[in-house]
Amino acid sequence: MRLCTNCVLPETFPGIRFDDEGRCSFCQKYVGSESQERARERFREKFLKILEETETEGSYRALVAYSGGKDSTYTLMMLKEQFGLKVLAITLDHGFVSPMAVKNIRHVTAALDIDHMTIRPGETALRNVFAGSMSAGIYPMKALERASSICNSCMNLVKSFLLKTAIEMNVPLVVYGWSPGQAPLQSSVFKTNASMIRQMHKAMTQPIRNMVGDRLSGFLLEERHFEKGSEQGEDRFPYLVNPLAFSGYDEQRILEKVRKIGWVDPKDTDSNSTNCLLNSFANQVHLKQYGFHPYAFEIAGLVREGYMTREEGIKKLSTPSDVKVIEYVRKKLGFAAYT
Amino acid sequence: MDLNTVIRQFIVENFLFGEDGHLSDEMSFLESGIIDSTGILELVSFLEEKFGIAVADEELVPENLDSISNVAAYLTRKIGSAGLPV
Numbered sequence: 001m002r003l004c005t006n007c008v009l010p011e012t013f014p015g016i017r018f019d020d021e022g023r024c025s026f027c028q029k030y031v032g033s034e035s036q037e038r039a040r041e042r043f044r045e046k047f048l049k050i051l052e053e054t055e056t057e058g059s060y061r062a063l064v065a066y067s068g069g070k071d072s073t074y075t076l077m078m079l080k081e082q083f084g085l086k087v088l089a090i091t092l093d094h095g096f097v098s099p100m101a102v103k104n105i106r107h108v109t110a111a112l113d114i115d116h117m118t119i120r121p122g123e124t125a126l127r128n129v130f131a132g133s134m135s136a137g138i139y140p141m142k143a144l145e146r147a148s149s150i151c152n153s154c155m156n157l158v159k160s161f162l163l164k165t166a167i168e169m170n171v172p173l174v175v176y177g178w179s180p181g182q183a184p185l186q187s188s189v190f191k192t193n194a195s196m197i198r199q200m201h202k203a204m205t206q207p208i209r210n211m212v213g214d215r216l217s218g219f220l221l222e223e224r225h226f227e228k229g230s231e232q233g234e235d236r237f238p239y240l241v242n243p244l245a246f247s248g249y250d251e252q253r254i255l256e257k258v259r260k261i262g263w264v265d266p267k268d269t270d271s272n273s274t275n276c277l278l279n280s281f282a283n284q285v286h287l288k289q290y291g292f293h294p295y296a297f298e299i300a301g302l303v304r305e306g307y308m309t310r311e312e313g314i315k316k317l318s319t320p321s322d323v324k325v326i327e328y329v330r331k332k333l334g335f336a337a338y339t
Numbered sequence: 340m341d342l343n344t345v346i347r348q349f350i351v352e353n354f355l356f357g358e359d360g361h362l363s364d365e366m367s368f369l370e371s372g373i374i375d376s377t378g379i380l381e382l383v384s385f386l387e388e389k390f391g392i393a394v395a396d397e398e399l400v401p402e403n404l405d406s407i408s409n410v411a412a413y414l415t416r417k418i419g420s421a422g423l424p425v
Contacts, residue, residue: 142375184381187376195401196399196400199367199401200376200379202369203371
């Protein structure tokens with residue numbers, strides 16, 4: 001299969017075009033590392049200004065989506081050690097968290113002395129969502145550029161729950177550990193508001209409602225969260241922050257740092273995850289349905305920005321997942337052989 | 340080239356992969372799923388670079404950004420019709 005000669009995007013990626021030198025249209029549009037560095041500095045300054053403006057006593061400064069993977073672990077470390085924030089880490093236990101990631105979550109939150117909460121929605125409802133997400137056309141193609149359909153469902157559940165919790169607990173920041181390839185720099189610090197999130201939320205959660213009705217609605221934003229003047233209403237919408245996007249990203253350095261506080265590499269996850277067993281199966285389904293790897297866009301972004309070599313990127317995308325793990329997930333979701 | 344055309348070109352190229360099929364000027368990007376939360380910020384980045392404006396956090400509302408017509412009206416309020424790109 002033809003790949004971009006500069007990054008790792010394949011010819012099957014939606015909307016891609018190549019120039020005479022074989023560089024893809026995404027690389028052609030890339031503005032260069034110096035410009036990116038200036039932009040990163042602007043967002044870092046914006047984040048520091050927000051920290052000054054949102055200083056509060058007693059309550060949490062930030063909710064952190066904590067998967068137990070290396071990136072969200074490092075994000076927790078940064079918030080605690082570099083910025084001195086009082087945070088609440090929140091983990092979605094979707095039933096497919098690697099046993100080693102479960103241990104890591106326990107070790108890391110203890111080592112950093114961070115408050116932690118796990119949410120565990122009903123198993124049947126979640127399995128129905130993940131199984132239903134395998135049908136093509138659940139999400140628009142744009143959403144599938146960056147993640148598999150199963151990942152989209154999972155992330156939308158997490159995003160909605162964190163917004164809802166931030167509003168209810170009056171916490172000013174919701175923080176994610178997306179890598180620079182997963183979330184563009186312009187999404188690294190921004191203030192949410194009721195009217196925009198209301199519109200986005202419909203598109204994010206309607207597929208989940210279509211699959212399981214109101215079964216998971218207790219974890220999602222409700223109308224009362226959008227109402228003006230109510231105790232849990234519109235003026236409490238938080239800032240969303242992705243610190244790894246504006247802090248620079250060095251995977252080896254991140255691994256070295258998190259290992260020092262007791263984080264251990266799981267052996268059962270695929271080459272693009274350090275916490276989720278579902279990922280191997282979700283990647284396989286996505287590749288078969290759409291013809292490109294769901295991590296290709298992220299890895300291409302990391303290669304383009306110089307955080308990873310092209311060879312490393314190709315290796316990450318071509319390393320086969322553990323067949324036993326794929327089979328375990330497939331059976332647990334109740335599917336016949338998916339090859 | 341008028342504002343609506345410039346915005347349509349960006350949306351079609353970046354979010355619809357070159358096929359503008361049923362995209363009307365009034366269609367909600369977010370409700371129709373054409374653009375997600377990350378996509379809205381890509382649109383903002385495009386507007387800032389193309390038109391030399393700064394989009395403030397409080398301006399990130401559907402009334403300004405959620406359809407071709409809304410974006411064109413927002414830009415006209417922000418830069419005036421004299422600032423149209425060629």
